[in-house]
Amino acid sequence: MSTRRTLGVWCPDWPAAAAAADADLSPDRPVAVISANRVITCSATARAVGVRRGMKKRESQARCPDLHVVIADPGRDARFFEPLVASVAEVIPTVEVLRPGLMVLPADGAARYFGGEEVAAEKLIDVIAAHGVESQTGIADELFTCAAAARHGRIVAPRGDAEFLAALPIGELNAEPSLVTDDREQLVDLLWRLGIRTVGAFAQLSPTDVANRFGTDAVIAHRAARAEPGRRPSGRLPSTDVVIEHRCDPPIDRVDAAAFVGRRLADELHRALMSAAVACTRLTVHATTTGGQQSSRTWRCAEPLTPEATADRIRWQLDGWLTGRAGERPDSPIATLRLEPVELVDSGALQFGFRGAGIPGGDGEVAERARRALVRVQGLLGGDAVRVPVASGGRGVAERVTLVPLGDELVPAADPSAPWPGRVPDPAPAVVLDTPVTVLDDEEEPVQVTSRGGFSAEPASVTWGSRRWVLRWWAGPWPADERWWGAPEERVGAHARAQVLLEDSRALLLRYSHQRWTVEGVYE
Numbered sequence: 051m052s053t054r055r056t057l058g059v060w061c062p063d064w065p066a067a068a069a070a071a072d073a074d075l076s077p078d079r080p081v082a083v084i085s086a087n088r089v090i091t092c093s094a095t096a097r098a099v100g101v102r103r104g105m106k107k108r109e110s111q112a113r114c115p116d117l118h119v120v121i122a123d124p125g126r127d128a129r130f131f132e133p134l135v136a137s138v139a140e141v142i143p144t145v146e147v148l149r150p151g152l153m154v155l156p157a158d159g160a161a162r163y164f165g166g167e168e169v170a171a172e173k174l175i176d177v178i179a180a181h182g183v184e185s186q187t188g189i190a191d192e193l194f195t196c197a198a199a200a201r202h203g204r205i206v207a208p209r210g211d212a213e214f215l216a217a218l219p220i221g222e223l224n225a226e227p228s229l230v231t232d233d234r235e236q237l238v239d240l241l242w243r244l245g246i247r248t249v250g251a252f253a254q255l256s257p258t259d260v261a262n263r264f265g266t267d268a269v270i271a272h273r274a275a276r277a278e279p280g281r282r283p284s285g286r287l288p289s290t291d292v293v294i295e296h297r298c299d300p301p302i303d304r305v306d307a308a309a310f311v312g313r314r315l316a317d318e319l320h321r322a323l324m325s326a327a328v329a330c331t332r333l334t335v336h337a338t339t340t341g342g343q344q345s346s347r348t349w350r351c352a353e354p355l356t357p358e359a360t361a362d363r364i365r366w367q368l369d370g371w372l373t374g375r376a377g378e379r380p381d382s383p384i385a386t387l388r389l390e391p392v393e394l395v396d397s398g399a400l401q402f403g404f405r406g407a408g409i410p411g412g413d414g415e416v417a418e419r420a421r422r423a424l425v426r427v428q429g430l431l432g433g434d435a436v437r438v439p440v441a442s443g444g445r446g447v448a449e450r451v452t453l454v455p456l457g458d459e460l461v462p463a464a465d466p467s468a469p470w471p472g473r474v475p476d477p478a479p480a481v482v483l484d485t486p487v488t489v490l491d492d493e494e495e496p497v498q499v500t501s502r503g504g505f506s507a508e509p510a511s512v513t514w515g516s517r518r519w520v521l522r523w524w525a526g527p528w529p530a531d532e533r534w535w536g537a538p539e540e541r542v543g544a545h546a547r548a549q550v551l552l553e554d555s556r557a558l559l560l561r562y563s564h565q566r567w568t569v570e571g572v573y574e
Contacts, residue, residue: 055167055208056282057157058188058200059138059174061131064151065091067183068130069120077182080114082107085122087465122461125366127151132370135347137177142170146283146332146348148228154196154283157189167205190214193282194274197226211277216250223249223271228350233267240264249275281393292326294319294389301340301383305369311387312364316357319389329354332393335367341382345371348392360389424456441466445473445530446547447559447571448482474547479559479571487560487567488513489550499546499562503529512550512558514569523551527562 061067066081070093075081080096082089084107092101092110100113111117127150135153139145145155160170171187178185188199188206195211198218206214215222220241224234246252253275260272273280294315302308323330331354337345349355349363364387371380424436437453443464444450450473452463489497491507498506505527512519526548545563547570552558557573 054282055157055161055189055191056154056193056196057160057167057171057174058152058154058190058196059178059185060188060197060200061134061151061178061183061185063091063093064131065122065127066093066096068127068150069123070118071130072126073118073120075118079118080116081118081120082110083120083122086461090122124150125362125369128363128366129370129373132347132367134178134181134183136370137181138174141173141177144283146350148197148226148350152197152200152226152228154193156283171205192274192277192280194226194229194280195277197229198222201225212250212253212275215275215277216248216253218249220246220248220252223252223275229274230271231267233265234271237264237268237271292319292322292328292330292391292394294322296387298383298385298387301385303372303383305365305372308368308372308384309361309365312368313357313361315387315389316360316364319360319391320357323391323394328391328394330360330391330393331355331395332391333360333363334390334392335364336386336388336390337368337371337384338386338388339380339382340385341380343380343382345380350393354395364389443468443470445470446561447474447479448484450478451482474559474571477573480574481572483569483571485514485569487569489560489567490518498565499527499529503527503546509548509550512552512560519552519554521550522553522555525549526560 065083069083070077070079070081078095080093080099080101082092082096082101084090087107089101089103089105089107089110092103096110096114096117101110101117105113107119111119131147131150135145135147138153138155142155142160144159145153147153157167157170161167164170164173167189171189174187175185186200186203188196188202188204190196190199190206191208191211195206195215198215199206204214220238223241224230224238241252246255252272255272257269257272257276261269296311296315298311302311319330332348332350333355334346334348345367347367355363368384372384373379436456438456438460440452440454440460440462442450442452442462443466449464450466452461454460489509490511490513491497492510493507494511495507497509500506509521509524511521527546528548529544529546531544545561548560548562550558550560558569559571559573561568561570
């Protein structure tokens, strides 16, 4: 019988539960958490009346008029989860947070102390229930199986992980976001289209065939499906020289000051990790007050932690402690902060996104240096000083990009997957402008768009800047009248767009509004 067991505690629909606690709602009030205008989590009472994940906000409110709708907030989820983690840590100290709503810990010592695995699981359920929160526990040999067992409320027999996983639908490979990468959803969809419906069917494939046919994430998923040995929660910290400690002078007693120091320590930690050619997937944050009180928490991520993710976790932990959400508030200000990497991987495991290694002529290190420079600028000029683009929804080219402050959640202003009738067709202009121009006919008279949506005369040239350009080709106009039903300050009004080709082969997207023309984009 294996002695290496893992116990997981899962709080169902945690973002919805945290939102209800934040608004001080009654337990029977239906709650939905949305992102990009779609439901990502809802409470059991909301599901009972037909609200489902992926549903649009308006449709969910139509099904449940009493629905309390809030915007997704990972910080809120972490703050309200911290008191639960603190209570569990008083019973079993070696707690790891996979994400707000799910924590894991070694089950062996707990089982010996309480007299069995079932007794230990029931004890933790009682601890969570004391906060008025429902929870489920699961016990298994491996971490991935433990998370699945917690969602199903099962205690898997020793060495029975593979048998338990075999009957689960293939979607379970992507059910726990803290243990998967962004590529997992595509993998699950591909396996479904190939006729693989269960985790067991995927596990029966040859590891060689999986490695040859699919990517690296598929190999990781296949090992999890076969319940092969992997990482487990541990209360002992492996020896490492990459430890960052900061003595606060003066001591810190405010959340904003703690967040500022936390961001600086996160940058310092990641510079040290880069110098050592390693990345961190599990980090312990220690805080000690001038009176000797301590707060320690271990954070784990499916992918290596970035400086932003590290700073967020420091802020969440200290916010919950200093405000008293994690139990009693400290009796004195924070005197020392220490970051200890618990689990390090080779730096090659750190995957950069499109704005990282995908830059032509650049590499991950160059992109990381650029990101650090932007973070410094943001620290000097404020959070809104540095913004990154996010694909958004809209009809015009400028509306299809939302600028979000660096480090914030990349949420577009409008849903890009919506139909958007009348949207400018692809390809989109390479350059977005808002420069006034004059469109002229053969007699050098201004061309306008009539109330019937047509040109007042055939365009012949465009005066742009100090030069007049002869047109080789034009198309349009395409009229539109957006938000005519809204309040006066929200109305876009009637306007039209047209495409023109200049004599030097440049193509422009023009916009006509309030009886004047502007260059909205340049095609390259």
